Amino acid sequence: MIQFSEVSKRYSNGYEALQGVSFYMPDGDMAFLTGHSGAGKSTLLKMIPMIEVPSHGQVMVRERKLSQLSRRQVPSLRRDIGVIFQDTKLLYDRNVFENVALPLLIAGDIHPRDVGRRVRAALDKVGLLKRENDMPYALSGGEQQRVGIARAVVNRPNVLIADEPTGNLDPDLSQEIMKLFEQFQQVGVTVLIASHDLELVSRLKKRILVLRNGRLTDDRQVK
Numbered sequence: 739m740i741q742f743s744e745v746s747k748r749y750s751n752g753y754e755a756l757q758g759v760s761f762y763m764p765d766g767d768m769a770f771l772t773g774h775s776g777a778g779k780s781t782l783l784k785m786i787p788m789i790e791v792p793s794h795g796q797v798m799v800r801e802r803k804l805s806q807l808s809r810r811q812v813p814s815l816r817r818d819i820g821v822i823f824q825d826t827k828l829l830y831d832r833n834v835f836e837n838v839a840l841p842l843l844i845a846g847d848i849h850p851r852d853v854g855r856r857v858r859a860a861l862d863k864v865g866l867l868k869r870e871n872d873m874p875y876a877l878s879g880g881e882q883q884r885v886g887i888a889r890a891v892v893n894r895p896n897v898l899i900a901d902e903p904t905g906n907l908d909p910d911l912s913q914e915i916m917k918l919f920e921q922f923q924q925v926g927v928t929v930l931i932a933s934h935d936l937e938l939v940s941r942l943k944k945r946i947l948v949l950r951n952g953r954l955t956d957d958r959q960v961k
Contacts, residue, residue, distance in 0.1 A: 739763060739798070740763040740930065741798040742796075744794065744795040745759045745795035745797060746794040746952075747781055756778045757951075758795070759778075759782065759953070760795075760954065761947060767929075767945065768920070770939045770944055770946050771932040771949065772934065775934070777950055778952040779901070779932040783899050783930065785804075799818075799819070800818065800896060800897065813845075819895050819897045820890030820891050820927075821890055821900075823900075824906065826882045826885065828885060834866065834877070838870075838889045838892050839853055839892070860891055863891065866881060866884055879907055880911035883903060883911075884915070887903075898928070899930045902932055903915055903931065904933065909938070916942055943961060944959075945957070
């Protein structure tokens with residue numbers, strides 16, 4: 739679950755990115771976060787893995803009050819959250835397998851013989867098992883985004899957040915990526931996606947959270 743309770747974020751220069759935002763997502767929910775550029779979408783997403791912290795209010799993720807977590811507990815929180823960026827942030831000097839394996843190697847609590855099994859399972863989910871030895875520059879934009887998704891889910895997170903994951907893709911590839919997110923939701927993963935593509939969002943008939951100038955102005959289920 740994800741819960742925001744009267745969350746605000748004011749930066750040191752006085753800019754208020756979020757103002758009194760409250761919403762609740764139960765386990766296994768899928769929602770889209772929409773709004774104009776600068777509405778606060780990225781700031782909101784970054785609060786879930788504690789890349790950003792609120793100035794006021796409370797964020798809870800899977801029954802954990804983030805403000806009460808110690809520094810030692812943050813890595814455990816982040817292992818339970820898969821993060822996907824519009825810029826896939828792949829390492830171009832490492833092949834697909836190595837890019838996806840990176841979160842497991844950083845965590846360091848998985849036996850080396852299990853790394854390969856987990857990486858190949860993640861690549862199989864996104865349809866790229868046969869590309870594990872390829873370098874990122876040999877992949878199409880859609881394939882690179884799928885590698886980013888595989889890397890985000892290799893730790894088997896319960897929460898998946900994505901910031902404009904289809905922003906650089908054509909409509910057909912965007913639809914393909916969204917089907918992957920729906921598959922993760924179907925196995926119980928909580929999915930929150932920031933997107934400006936209102937046509938795509940409306941077509942998927944999911945919950946929509948609308949931000950405007952840092953305020954949550956709408957929360958509706960598309961039918």
